[in-house]
Amino acid sequence: MTTELSAPGAFRRLAAIVYDCFLLFAILFVASLIPALLLSPEIMSNNAANDSVVHDLNSPLEGGWYRVYLLSLIVAFYSWFWRKSGQTLGMQAWRIKLESSDGGKPSWGQCLVRLAVAVPALGLAGLGYWWIWIDKDGLAWHDRASNTRLRALPKPSKK
Template identity: 60%
Template sequence: MRTTEPTYASPWRRLAAIVYDGCLLFGVLFVASLIPALLMNTANLGQSPATDSVVHELNTPLHGAFYQAYLVALTVGFFGFFWRKNGQTLGMQAWRLKLETVDGGRISWPRCAARVVAAFVSLGLCGLGFFWIWIDKDRLSWHDRLCGTRLRVLPKAEKS
């Protein structure tokens, strides 16, 4: 039997999984923001406004440092849950990608948190950390290098 080297994820496959997971994460963060916003505004229900103008303003707790930390924790929790469970988010499952450590193991919670933060930094620097994949001989992004992880393409499931 012939063994084959693992195939590492191409930039386009990664991008497709990022878009898919970004849509899912948007929904999670939307609902996670909607719940406290509704709870904080229940005191104002049933009251008529003093003017006819529309005010688009969030309550103070929904745009402070605590709220931002809440969203970061949810983001780390979203990715960490899937990465720790089986190494795949839903977008990664759709594109047959699997996240693993460089020795093929499961990623730890501290690495999950570091990878999410490093990925946002990579993205924030005009995507340079992601564009690095085209240059890197192992097709690793900055956050892969920093955290000792890699994205591997899984083989297609054989039809029975």
């Protein structure tokens, strides 16, 4: 007997987003540290004058290429998790699963559309997320646009 899983509420979605932001912050921190160390040898050596301040050092982490690098890591993070298991770490902790509208794994294209629409949905005071309270199916803007849906997974049964 299969039961239809319900859409998660706003609190669970927000909690999963916050949880994922902590993990993503750590990933982006390490991802920024690596090129900073490789491209700024003065950081690793004592060649910089002791009276210089950090913001006076040449920073390799500026400009468009750096932003593209970080954005590609964010896209890879979400897309990989969503394609692999339908869940990021935050979604696992809050028992939320992403699936295509047909019940399968979302495609790469669906993941990209979902991310592209989720940013303005969150940026407009979260209007695209709060939309779940109005939508008859409990879908946010990025759910509708990408033809995906979130499902609240039941608690595992105790043995």
